[in-house]
Amino acid sequence: MCVRRYLIVFVLLTILLQSLFNLSHCGEVCDPDKELCGEEEETDSWWESPDRRSPAEMIEQEISKCTLLINMGRHLEAIGLLTSLIQVHPGFFQPYVARGSAYALEKYFDEALADMTRAIELNPTYVDSWIRRGQIRAAMGNTEGSIADLKQARIISEVEKSTGNTETMLSLEYGQYEYSKKNFSGAVSIFKNALANSKEDSTLNKMVRYHLAKTYLELGEIYKAKSLLDIVLKLDPNFLPALSEMGQVMKEFNRFKEADRYFISVIDLASERPEDTLINQKQVLLMTHLRIARFRHWAGELALTVESTKAAIDDHTGPALIEMSYYLGGAYHGLGEFHQALSGYERGLSESPTHFIYYLNEVCKQHQIYFDTPLTDYYWDALFSPQFKECYGMRRDTDECLPKSYVPLPLSTVASLNLKNTLTPNQTELLTLAKRLGTKILYNTPGFVTNRKQIISSGLAMLQSAQVMHRIIKGESIRVTGKSSSHNRVPHSFGWRDFFDILVRWRQAVEPLDPVWWIDGLTPESFKKGYGTTTPLIIGDKKNIRYFPYFNSVFNLLKYLVPLQVKLDDEQVYRIITSKTLHEVHVAMGSDVSVLSPCFSSVSPGAVMDGSRISLYYSKEESGYMFEVSTSAVPPRWKLFNLELQSAFQNITYEGPGVVTRGDALSLSLTFAYYWFQFMPLSRGSAAIGVQTINSILLAFGYEYRAAIPKGIQIDWEAMVSSRPEDFMHSLSSWLKPEYLEELGYDLMTDIPNVEDSIASLRDMFSMVNSGMVLN
């Protein structure tokens, strides 16, 4: 939030600065022969001055001089000169414009505002004064006033059919205004228009391109954003805001090294040239620190996150400091450096004691307390109250969510992880295998960032669950104590939920910043109300970069389901079936609409269960349509899916110890995963766990799929838009069919170490997923 405000001010000031280059144009606007620049010109006693220049001449020359000073950063000197000039010629508006601009650059906004207002009083037809006052008001937080000024400027400039430059600047301002209102497509059309009217190689042109790129990125149009940024950086390879934006683009393309390099270049360049337009650079720099922290963290590069965040955190204040402390603490936490993690979180909490970082602080203490406890002795979810899990999941402030009676966890004396400790030979062997298997779950789609820790943890999760399933398939009957079960806490035979408990445990341990919980372990109230996951495809103007590739499938499903589930007249039906856009559907409906995608039962043939809810509604906040898919895990739905998953699980285990064909292995694993994907029973992380499930069951049967997941395919979405397991299988068959399965070259039980024995505590889990990371 704070960062955004900084940025707007920064942009405004940049433009202000650039527009000063044009101050000398004033001479052209006001015809010096007519000496018309000031209304009070007749009372002006210029002839008493020893200076024999005409007032207009003198003003023009003095202002050129001052403009130069201002451009050199010598604002105060310019203010002094302009003040003298105003004393001699109080009736001319130009010195006020110039002095007001200098004040604004010094952040003396009240003085700046007074000068611009005076300039406007003296000459209400001079466009620049209106623009500048608009900018100053915006910087002061007066959006309404700013817009009024800009509108006035636009009216005048239309009347004057003024030079292209003013037009472009106006458009730049207007575009940013629409951007700030999240009217991104409006901003795009304004910027595009401005681009057509501005000179190719001007500074303004560069600014417009940059803003257009930024808007495209916001809209999810990453290819367009990239090609604009390419041009901007060709014109000016050191243009910091564009470098930072390019880092974001590379992040979306999952190009870690390039993204990191762009971000680092911003930091290096900014520190190399501290004297150069300091304010601007500082804001870009601060924003880039945050971007690096987020990016490195979510790529699982925690040691790098620590390095950059530690170096930069002292430069931040307010919400940005809190976010930096979230990533600093979070990185140490993920690395198992609990002491440092707690002091990292503490920095944020000292800024805002009720911030949701508080929950992480508690989670961190709990990790430390249980760090050496055998994993088979406890279940993670059960260590926290339902209320706590829910507050954390919703990231609510503690004072408005957590009961007053909450007792903070004690500090633990258990030693932190020592990253320098080496793995055991068995762990090392498992790690190598896990790294290879873990890449099988990666989506190759823009917007997904590869996370090195999650590759390892997925690989291990798949191996561990496959080893258990393999034993069951081979006829062993496995009982668990229930102590580490999320559901049935008494001794019982290993069931579908115990299978997922293994995967979920890895998912919970690998990323402390993600609140991953079973939804039936939250409070009964919210379980009944339907706590669930919501995934937007369209947010107002914006495309969700990750999921937009499935827009057409979901949109077609909507058009197919609306006439089946909503009472409509014939014309409405026709209009909906033939709609090409969300808007057309909304207009035809005359209201918001939502439908339930069907999920056919395998246990009770013919019965249909609720899959996901597809919703289209108008959002005032986003000033556009929201198009999203949500699932809610209410108890009745939970019961039905329990039966499907139980049956799919049993069908896997009933196969008997003989060789299972590739076709059967595939169909059993995909059916099991299909109902899981439709179910979505976790507060988050269900999708990745579903993909792991497919691999795990195939491994248990002795198979592995050869290729990686093809570009553009997201398995969870394929399941979501399929009404039956068979449709789901069919949708994947271009790359996942029996003949593409390979037999494993090893036996899961006898040829490789047992995961459960080799990785017996959280300490082991943390050391596995962090292997290769070094803290300096």
Ligand SMILES: *[C@@H]1O[C@H](CO)[C@@H](O)[C@H](O)[C@H]1NC(C)=O
């Ligand atoms: C978005 O911006 C465009 C261009 O300025 C404007 O015509 C349109 O009315 C705006 N839409 C909204 C919802 O504000």
Ligand SMILES: *[C@@H]1O[C@H](CO)[C@@H](O)[C@H](O)[C@H]1NC(C)=O
């Ligand atoms: C399990 O197998 C039985 C018998 O073939 C079948 O009727 C049932 O639908 C299968 N369950 C699932 C979830 O596919």
Ligand SMILES: *[C@@H]1O[C@H](CO)[C@@H](O)[C@H](O)[C@H]1NC(C)=O
């Ligand atoms: C390592 O794994 C092998 C099986 O691959 C097993 O026989 C051995 O006992 C394990 N070693 C330790 C120390 O657990």
